[in-house]
Amino acid sequence: MRNPFERMPTVLTADELIDKAFRRAERAASAFKPRGDRVKKARQREELRVRTVSNVIRDNLRKVLERTPGLSTLPPFYQELVDVLVDRDTFHKAMAGIDWAIRMVRTLEERYVERIRYSKDPDEMAQLRRQFYGRVASVLRDIDDRLRYLNKAREVLKDLPVVDLDVPTIVIAGHPNVGKSTLLKALTTAKPEIASYPFTTRGINVGQFEDGYFRYQVIDTPGLLDRPLSERNEIEKQAILALKHLGKVIVYVFDPSEYCGFPIEEQMHLFEEIHGEFREFPFIVVLNKVDVASEAQIKRVEEFVRARELEPIRVAATKGIGVEEVRKRIIEILRPMAEELAKKKIEEELRKYRES
Numbered sequence: 001m002r003n004p005f006e007r008m009p010t011v012l013t014a015d016e017l018i019d020k021a022f023r024r025a026e027r028a029a030s031a032f033k034p035r036g037d038r039v040k041k042a043r044q045r046e047e048l049r050v051r052t053v054s055n056v057i058r059d060n061l062r063k064v065l066e067r068t069p070g071l072s073t074l075p076p077f078y079q080e081l082v083d084v085l086v087d088r089d090t091f092h093k094a095m096a097g098i099d100w101a102i103r104m105v106r107t108l109e110e111r112y113v114e115r116i117r118y119s120k121d122p123d124e125m126a127q128l129r130r131q132f133y134g135r136v137a138s139v140l141r142d143i144d145d146r147l148r149y150l151n152k153a154r155e156v157l158k159d160l161p162v163v164d165l166d167v168p169t170i171v172i173a174g175h176p177n178v179g180k181s182t183l184l185k186a187l188t189t190a191k192p193e194i195a196s197y198p199f200t201t202r203g204i205n206v207g208q209f210e211d212g213y214f215r216y217q218v219i220d221t222p223g224l225l226d227r228p229l230s231e232r233n234e235i236e237k238q239a240i241l242a243l244k245h246l247g248k249v250i251v252y253v254f255d256p257s258e259y260c261g262f263p264i265e266e267q268m269h270l271f272e273e274i275h276g277e278f279r280e281f282p283f284i285v286v287l288n289k290v291d292v293a294s295e296a297q298i299k300r301v302e303e304f305v306r307a308r309e310l311e312p313i314r315v316a317a318t319k320g321i322g323v324e325e326v327r328k329r330i331i332e333i334l335r336p337m338a339e340e341l342a343k344k345k346i347e348e349e350l351r352k353y354r355e356s
């Protein structure tokens with residue numbers, strides 16, 4: 001389980017990077033014990049300053065390039081999310097700007113080291129070095145807004161949810177308070193983790209369970225699949241779209257008792273919307289809180305669900321009633337997919353093994 005941007009380093013601003021490089025160069029120069037006459041000593045010291053500044057800057061920028069994943073190489077789930085959080089074009093331009101700066105600094109380094117080597121006058125050498133500093137600073141200031149953009153992007157990207165992409169995933173939907181997180185806790189053995197999700201204030205709940213051979217992942221996204229889609233802004237719509245790459249089954253939870261505070265009609269309406277939006281997905285419908293709902297309330301929802309050719313499951317999540325049935329239904333649907341994913345993983349391991 002990893003966030004693809006986890007390794008992305010902090011991106012320094014132009015001034016911070018300049019400052020860091022110049023200070024490092026001064027430290028290196030004062031620790032250095034050059035040999036030879038006055039001119040030789042000056043030459044060695046100025047060359048060291050130039051090389052150090054160049055190395056510090058290029059190493060720093062190269063690390064940013066190397067540790068930032070290419071957006072188009074990301075799994076589709078992350079691509080959808082990244083697209084709302086950052087502008088792809090600006091992001092690519094920023095990365096290209098860094099690449100350009102690395103090459104420019106390298107070229108300047110070579111040019112100025114050569115001039116310092118030709119010079120016979122310590123004053124001129126110092127002047128050349130100062131000129132080099134000035135040119136490098138101006139290269140970095142040219143890309144300052146790009147550096148700042150990348151750092152801002154990093155701040156949001158490193159908060160992307162951490163979910164297992166190679167485990168078949170179940171997404172839970174339904175109005176607030178119908179018992180989604182209680183059901184998630186009852187279904188999954190491991191203590192659910194809270195992963196951050198930039199589109200909700202509460203993050204997403206992630207839990208997993210096993211059927212003896214394979215693992216399954218259950219996620220609950222508070223604030224996303226619990227309100228009519230018409231009330232959504234563009235960003236939330238995109239986040240819902242991203243869920244389609246992740247989820248393979250939707251578990252829709254009704255609360256026929258209406259203790260959740262939403263009348264049955266409203267819950268039916270939300271179900272229709274989500275069922276329509278996730279048309280291509282298998283649905284498992286749960287009628288929760290049957291311990292407190294009346295038989296008439298339960299029957300009413302059951303009829304509604306059966307009319308849509310789905311067989312609802314009666315559940316009381318707090319008491320563990322019906323939970324095994326939900327788990328069984330999930331496994332029935334996802335087992336073939338889990339096997340397929342496992343097979344792929346083994347093949348991948350074998351391929352790596354043979355190549356090594």
Ligand SMILES: Nc1nc2c(ncn2[C@@H]2O[C@H](COP(=O)(O)OP(=O)(O)OP(=O)(O)O)[C@@H](O)[C@H]2O)c(=O)[nH]1
Nearest residue numbers: 176177178179180181182222288289292316317318
């Ligand atoms: N009687 C009864 N109460 C339940 C049952 N399942 C959940 N509850 C209660 O319903 C309330 C809401 O449950 P949650 O699991 O927090 O509901 P949720 O859908 O996750 O709510 P949000 O996180 O706000 O979306 C809690 O007080 C639970 O104890 C049940 O089967 N029977």
